[in-house]
Amino acid sequence: MVKICKILGLTALVEVHDEREFDRVLGIEGIELIGINNRNLETFELDISITKKLLEGERRKIVHEKNITIVGESGLFTPDDIAYVQEAGVKAVLVGESIVKQSDPGKGISNLFGKDISQS
Ligand SMILES: O=P(O)(O)OC[C@@H](O)[C@@H](O)c1c[nH]c2ccccc12
Numbered sequence: 001m002v003k004i005c006k007i008l009g010l011t012a013l014v015e016v017h018d019e020r021e022f023d024r025v026l027g028i029e030g031i032e033l034i035g036i037n038n039r040n041l042e043t044f045e046l047d048i049s050i051t052k053k054l055l056e057g058e059r060r061k062i063v064h065e066k067n068i069t070i071v072g073e074s075g076l077f078t079p080d081d082i083a084y085v086q087e088a089g090v091k092a093v094l095v096g097e098s099i100v101k102q103s104d105p106g107k108g109i110s111n112l113f114g115k116d117i118s119q120s
Pocket of ligand 1: 015037073074075076094095096097098
């Protein structure tokens with residue numbers, strides 16, 4: 001699928017939830033974008049330390065060597081949450097609840113990042 005996306009001019013975002021899935025996806029030839037979902041899809045529990053756990057040690061090295069972009073997904077509500085996943089090695093975020101629940105999405109984004117990022 002990653003290859004087909006590339007032919008079509010797309011980059012596939014492949015989502016993982018645990019070490020086993022992450023290791024499998026890290027082995028895909030040409031993988032560029034991996035999302036770490038902090039939500040357990042069986043229990044719907046959120047835990048952003050999953051991102052940190054998955055990006056420790058050897059895996060972080062592989063991510064760096066292969067120039068893979070890691071997307072932090074789910075459970076991000078505050079600037080501290082963003083800083084935490086960024087520190088872990090995340091370069092992009094996938095955010096739903098903390099923005100869509102605001103009446104003004106722009107303000108929701110500013111609150112999430114602790115500043116107005118619309119010009120940066
Ligand atoms: O509402 P949250 O906790 O900010 O989560 C958003 C997003 O990460 C989540 O909805 C999601 C994770 N993986 C996805 C894949 C497709 C669409 C949505 C998603």
